[in-house]
Amino acid sequence: MKTLSTFIVCLLTLATGLSAQKASxxxxxxxxxxxxxxxNVILLTATDSSIVKLELADEAGTYTFSDLEAGTYFVRTSGLGYADINHPGFQLEENQQLKLDAIDLESSAFQLETVEVVSKKPFLEQRAGRLVVNVEDNITGQGGSVTDLLKKVPGVVVIGEQVSMAGKSGLTILIDGRPTKYMDIQSLLREMPADNIKSIEVISQPGAAFDAEGSGGVINIILKKNSLLGTNGSVYIGAGYGELAKYRTGLSLNHRSGALNITGGLGLRRGSWIEGLDLDRIVGDSLFEQRNYEEGFSNSINGRLGLDYDLSDNHRIGISGRGFYSDSPYDGENRTRILDLASGEPISTFSTINSRKRSTLSINTDAFYRWKIDTSGQQLTIDGSYSSFTRDNVTSLITEGDLGIERENDEPAEAMIYTAQLDYKKPFGQQLQVEAGLKYSLADLDNELIATLLDTNGIFVNDPSLSNHYLYDEEIYAAYSQLRYQKEGFEIVAGLRYENTNTKGNNLTIDSINTLDYGKFFPSLSVSIPINNTFGVAMAYSYRIERPSYYDLNPFIGFIDPLTFNKGNPFLRPELVHSGSVSLTYEKQPFFNLSYDRTNDVISQVTQQDDESGIAFQTTVNLDKFTRYGGQLFFPLDFIAKPISGYAGVMGFYNDYDSDYLGGELDNSQFTWTGFAQVNVNLPSDWKLEVTGWYQGAGVDEGILNNNALYGVDAGIQKKFLDNKLRVQLSADGIIQKFFTGNIDFQNQQMKIRSYWEAPVFNARVTYSFGNRFLKSKEKVQSSGEEARNRID
Structure with a gap:
C-alpha cells in the first residue's frame, strides 16, 4: 500500500498547477x-475526438459552449437533411470568449429522407501492434458461436476444445480486454452467440500496458456496443440447422441523455453441436480402435448492463455488469475394439455411454473513475472489477461388454477474481507521451471431484483413487511504464513491465501443497517507419510469460472411456518466450510480415501410453524448447473487378520442438502453411454475396502431434430493407470441409487421430435496428478487469 500511495502522490503532483481557467x-x-x-452542434477535443459538450442550435441558429478549459477543439454539426461535417479546429486560450465564424451547412441530396453514410471496414485491418479481423459485417459465421468465428481468423485452428495459432497453444483469450483464464473458456466460446461479436484482435506483440501473460499471443474478442446518442437499439432472431437445430434471439438498447449513458442487452440461445474423435492406437501386438461420438445442447442466457455518468466535463464514473448462464447436457458414446495386429481377429470389445449435465454461471462487474486532467490528453483512470464463476458438472460413464464398469462423478467448481488498476498518461507536446500504471489481481479457486463407482450390491461408493479436492490461489502484482514518441508518421513505443506472482496449490485429499513465488521484468519495443505515403515498415519485440492453466495444474482425472482419460500436472512451470517481428504495410494494411519466436519450458499437451494395460492419457508437460520462424503475405482483392472486394493471404511457419521427453530425444520440426481468402460481391438491388475459404497444410500441430492438411469453405448472402433498418442474412458454414486428421509416432506411441464436427450448418438471421442513427457518444472507458479473468479449462 505504501508503494501505491507513493505512486498516486507522484501522479497527482504532475497535475499540480493545471488550474481550470474557464472560457467560452x-x-x-x-x-x-x-x-x-x-x-446538433458538438464540441470535441482535437487530441482524441472525445465529446466535450453537445448543444442544439436555437431558432436563430445560434449556440454557445461555456465553462471551457483552455485547449484545442473542433466543432461537428449534424442534423436531419444535412451532411455531418467536421469544421476546422481552433485554439482556445484561458478565459477567452471566442466567437467563431458562421457555419454554412451543406445540404444533403435528399431533404426529407434519412441519410445514412455507411463505411464498411476491411475484413483484415493492421493497427499498431495488432491484426484486427472485422467480423461484425460478415454474413458467414454470424449464426454460430464464438468458436465458429475463431475458425475464420487466419492461422487459428480449433480442434475440439483446443485453440491454437500457427502451431502454438499458449494463447491468452480476452473478452473486451478482460482475461478469461479462470473461466470455463471452452464452454463460453462454444455457447456464446457469434451475433454478439464486433471484431477479433490478434495481438502477437503486446506492449507493457498489457498483462505479460500469453506466450502464444493474445486474442481479444470485442463485443458489439451501441455507439449512438439518444435512444436506439436493435433486435434479432435467427435459426440454424446442420444435423441438429439451433435458435437464438436478442435485444440491444442504448440511451444517452445529457451526462447519463445507459446501455444494456439480453440474448437467448439454444445451441447444439456434434463432435467426433477417432483413435487408432498400436499397443504392443494389438490394435485399439476407439470411436467417440458426442452430441450436446446448450440453453444459455447472457445479459449486460452499463451506466456512465459525467460528473463534469473532465470527471466520469461508471459501473457495468455482465452475466452468462448456460445449461448444457450432452450424451457421448464410445465404441472400442481391441484386435490382434497380425491376424485382425478381435480380442476384446466394449462400449461406454458418457452422459453429462453441466450448468455454469459467470458474473463480471466493473467500476471506474476517469479524470481528464487537461485538454492536452493528460488522464488518470482508476478501476476495479470482481468476477465470479460457478459450475456444477455431473457425469456418468456406463461401460458394457468385456469391461463392465459404471461410474458417476460430481465436479463442482467455484472461482472468484478481484482486480484493481491505476493508469496514468501524460503527453508532452504533440509528439511524446508517457504512460504508467499499477495493477493487482487475486484469484481464489475451489474445485472438487467426487468420484463414485457402482459396487456389486448396486450402490455407488466413493472411489478414493480418483476423488480429489484442490484449492488454488494466485496473486499478481504488476507495474509498468511506457514511452510513446511519434512524428510525421514515425512512431516508437518502448515499455517495461514488472510482475510478481505468488501461487499456492493445495491438494486437500493427499495433504500436498505446492507454492511458487517469482518476479520478472518484461520489456517490449515497437517501431513504425513510413517509407512513403503508401508503404511503411514496422518492427516489434516482446518478452512474455505463459503461466500454467488452473486445470493443467489440477491433478484430476477425466475419463473418456476406461482406457482413455485426461489428467493434470501440478508440477508445471511457466514458459517464457522471446518474440520479434518485422512487417511491411501497404496503405496501413497488413502486407508482409516476418516473425521469430523462441520459447523455453514450453507448455505442451502430449499423450502417454502404458503398453501393459493399453491405457493412454493426455496431459500437459514442459518441453525444453520451441522455436518458430514465420512469414505472412496479405493482399486485397479489390483490383479484380469493381463489385468485388475482399482480402486474401498466405502464412508460412517452420515449427521446431526440441526436448528430452520420456527418456528419449524429441526433435519434431516441420514447415506448414495456411492460405485464406474472403471475397465480397456487391450485387444489384442491394444484395451482397460473401464467400470465405481457408487451407492449412500439414505440419507440427503441437509437441509430438503432427497434422495433415485441412480446409473449409463458407458462403452467405445478405439483403437490406426499410432504409437499411432491416437486414436479412442466409449463410452456409462448412459447405466444403476437410476435418482434422493427425498422427503421433514417438517412442512406444503410434496413433492416428481424426476429429470431426457438425458441417455444413445452414443459418438464417433477421436484424432490425431502431432509434437515432446520427450522433456518436463519448468513447467507452476500458476497465482493469479487461486484462485479468482462461485457465479454468
Whole structure:
C-alpha cells in the first residue's frame, strides 16, 4: 500500500498547477442566408475526438459552449437533411470568449429522407501492434458461436476444445480486454452467440500496458456496443440447422441523455453441436480402435448492463455488469475394439455411454473513475472489477461388454477474481507521451471431484483413487511504464513491465501443497517507419510469460472411456518466450510480415501410453524448447473487378520442438502453411454475396502431434430493407470441409487421430435496428478487469 500511495502522490503532483481557467465558444449555423435551427452542434477535443459538450442550435441558429478549459477543439454539426461535417479546429486560450465564424451547412441530396453514410471496414485491418479481423459485417459465421468465428481468423485452428495459432497453444483469450483464464473458456466460446461479436484482435506483440501473460499471443474478442446518442437499439432472431437445430434471439438498447449513458442487452440461445474423435492406437501386438461420438445442447442466457455518468466535463464514473448462464447436457458414446495386429481377429470389445449435465454461471462487474486532467490528453483512470464463476458438472460413464464398469462423478467448481488498476498518461507536446500504471489481481479457486463407482450390491461408493479436492490461489502484482514518441508518421513505443506472482496449490485429499513465488521484468519495443505515403515498415519485440492453466495444474482425472482419460500436472512451470517481428504495410494494411519466436519450458499437451494395460492419457508437460520462424503475405482483392472486394493471404511457419521427453530425444520440426481468402460481391438491388475459404497444410500441430492438411469453405448472402433498418442474412458454414486428421509416432506411441464436427450448418438471421442513427457518444472507458479473468479449462 505504501508503494501505491507513493505512486498516486507522484501522479497527482504532475497535475499540480493545471488550474481550470474557464472560457467560452459561440457561433451561428446558417443554411444559405437563413438560420439553420435545431441542428446538433458538438464540441470535441482535437487530441482524441472525445465529446466535450453537445448543444442544439436555437431558432436563430445560434449556440454557445461555456465553462471551457483552455485547449484545442473542433466543432461537428449534424442534423436531419444535412451532411455531418467536421469544421476546422481552433485554439482556445484561458478565459477567452471566442466567437467563431458562421457555419454554412451543406445540404444533403435528399431533404426529407434519412441519410445514412455507411463505411464498411476491411475484413483484415493492421493497427499498431495488432491484426484486427472485422467480423461484425460478415454474413458467414454470424449464426454460430464464438468458436465458429475463431475458425475464420487466419492461422487459428480449433480442434475440439483446443485453440491454437500457427502451431502454438499458449494463447491468452480476452473478452473486451478482460482475461478469461479462470473461466470455463471452452464452454463460453462454444455457447456464446457469434451475433454478439464486433471484431477479433490478434495481438502477437503486446506492449507493457498489457498483462505479460500469453506466450502464444493474445486474442481479444470485442463485443458489439451501441455507439449512438439518444435512444436506439436493435433486435434479432435467427435459426440454424446442420444435423441438429439451433435458435437464438436478442435485444440491444442504448440511451444517452445529457451526462447519463445507459446501455444494456439480453440474448437467448439454444445451441447444439456434434463432435467426433477417432483413435487408432498400436499397443504392443494389438490394435485399439476407439470411436467417440458426442452430441450436446446448450440453453444459455447472457445479459449486460452499463451506466456512465459525467460528473463534469473532465470527471466520469461508471459501473457495468455482465452475466452468462448456460445449461448444457450432452450424451457421448464410445465404441472400442481391441484386435490382434497380425491376424485382425478381435480380442476384446466394449462400449461406454458418457452422459453429462453441466450448468455454469459467470458474473463480471466493473467500476471506474476517469479524470481528464487537461485538454492536452493528460488522464488518470482508476478501476476495479470482481468476477465470479460457478459450475456444477455431473457425469456418468456406463461401460458394457468385456469391461463392465459404471461410474458417476460430481465436479463442482467455484472461482472468484478481484482486480484493481491505476493508469496514468501524460503527453508532452504533440509528439511524446508517457504512460504508467499499477495493477493487482487475486484469484481464489475451489474445485472438487467426487468420484463414485457402482459396487456389486448396486450402490455407488466413493472411489478414493480418483476423488480429489484442490484449492488454488494466485496473486499478481504488476507495474509498468511506457514511452510513446511519434512524428510525421514515425512512431516508437518502448515499455517495461514488472510482475510478481505468488501461487499456492493445495491438494486437500493427499495433504500436498505446492507454492511458487517469482518476479520478472518484461520489456517490449515497437517501431513504425513510413517509407512513403503508401508503404511503411514496422518492427516489434516482446518478452512474455505463459503461466500454467488452473486445470493443467489440477491433478484430476477425466475419463473418456476406461482406457482413455485426461489428467493434470501440478508440477508445471511457466514458459517464457522471446518474440520479434518485422512487417511491411501497404496503405496501413497488413502486407508482409516476418516473425521469430523462441520459447523455453514450453507448455505442451502430449499423450502417454502404458503398453501393459493399453491405457493412454493426455496431459500437459514442459518441453525444453520451441522455436518458430514465420512469414505472412496479405493482399486485397479489390483490383479484380469493381463489385468485388475482399482480402486474401498466405502464412508460412517452420515449427521446431526440441526436448528430452520420456527418456528419449524429441526433435519434431516441420514447415506448414495456411492460405485464406474472403471475397465480397456487391450485387444489384442491394444484395451482397460473401464467400470465405481457408487451407492449412500439414505440419507440427503441437509437441509430438503432427497434422495433415485441412480446409473449409463458407458462403452467405445478405439483403437490406426499410432504409437499411432491416437486414436479412442466409449463410452456409462448412459447405466444403476437410476435418482434422493427425498422427503421433514417438517412442512406444503410434496413433492416428481424426476429429470431426457438425458441417455444413445452414443459418438464417433477421436484424432490425431502431432509434437515432446520427450522433456518436463519448468513447467507452476500458476497465482493469479487461486484462485479468482462461485457465479454468
Amino acid at each position: 465558444v459561440s457561433g451561428r449555423i446558417l443554411n444559405g442566408k437563413a438560420p439553420a435551427e435545431f441542428v
